[in-house]
Amino acid sequence: MHSFEKLLLENKAWAQEKVEENPHYFEKLVNLQTPEFLWIGCSDSRVPANEITGTNPGEIFVHRNIANMVVHTDLNLLSVLQYAVEVLNVRHVIVCGHYGCGGVKAAMTNHSMGIINKWLRNIKDVYRIHYDEIQQKENEEERTNRLVELNVIEQVVNLSKTSIIQKAWIHHGRPHLHGWVYALADGLLKPIKYMTPEDGVDPIYRYDNL
Numbered sequence: 001m002h003s004f005e006k007l008l009l010e011n012k013a014w015a016q017e018k019v020e021e022n023p024h025y026f027e028k029l030v031n032l033q034t035p036e037f038l039w040i041g042c043s044d045s046r047v048p049a050n051e052i053t054g055t056n057p058g059e060i061f062v063h064r065n066i067a068n069m070v071v072h073t074d075l076n077l078l079s080v081l082q083y084a085v086e087v088l089n090v091r092h093v094i095v096c097g098h099y100g101c102g103g104v105k106a107a108m109t110n111h112s113m114g115i116i117n118k119w120l121r122n123i124k125d126v127y128r129i130h131y132d133e134i135q136q137k138e139n140e141e142e143r144t145n146r147l148v149e150l151n152v153i154e155q156v157v158n159l160s161k162t163s164i165i166q167k168a169w170i171h172h173g174r175p176h177l178h179g180w181v182y183a184l185a186d187g188l189l190k191p192i193k194y195m196t197p198e199d200g201v202d203p204i205y206r207y208d209n210l
């Protein structure tokens with residue numbers, strides 16, 4: 001059997017199990033998408049949003065990219081964000097990074113890697129802003145992990161700079177923004193940044209006609 005065939009087989013078994021547990025399982029899911037959370041995570045295969053949070057299909061709206069970035073010109077991210085905030089009315093947006101992130105590691109090197117350079121540039125910018133602090137760390141692993149944390153914080157702040165979030169804060173008092181870091185070593189999530197509408201937006205980035 002090919003490895004991909006195993007996926008299809010496992011899928012059949014999973015669907016069957018769900019129906020055995022609850023005959024109306026899929027019927028219910030088809031008619032209901034009311035997730036309370038938007039998850040912006042890394043594409044890394046070891047950080048599956050639902051599994052590590054013990055949530056079921058229907059509970060988290062998910063967007064993943066390399067190094068969980070919130071880039072203000074990324075139509076994909078912005079479309080997901082707008083839909084989640086304005087149509088699904090999510091109450092929380094979670095940016096989740098993870099220690100040992102390959103994207104962050106790559107951004108700290110001087111290797112050219114082709115088109116991905118453009119994406120990693122966004123992480124390099126965070127690296128530059130916090131360069132002095134990061135350099136004070138003792139070894140490479142600690143430096144990488146500190147940039148992982150600072151990058152998550154920066155991406156949460158980037159969310160607050162979007163007109164989508166600012167508009168929702170003014171008119172609906174939501175969503176709350178969260179920055180979490182996942183540790184591959186023990187499977188635990190660490191909250192490191194939290195923003196509510198009351199925190200407001202950096203005046204430079206604030207729109208006053210929303």
Ligand code: CO
Binds near residue numbers: 043044067098100101
């Ligand atoms: Co990663």
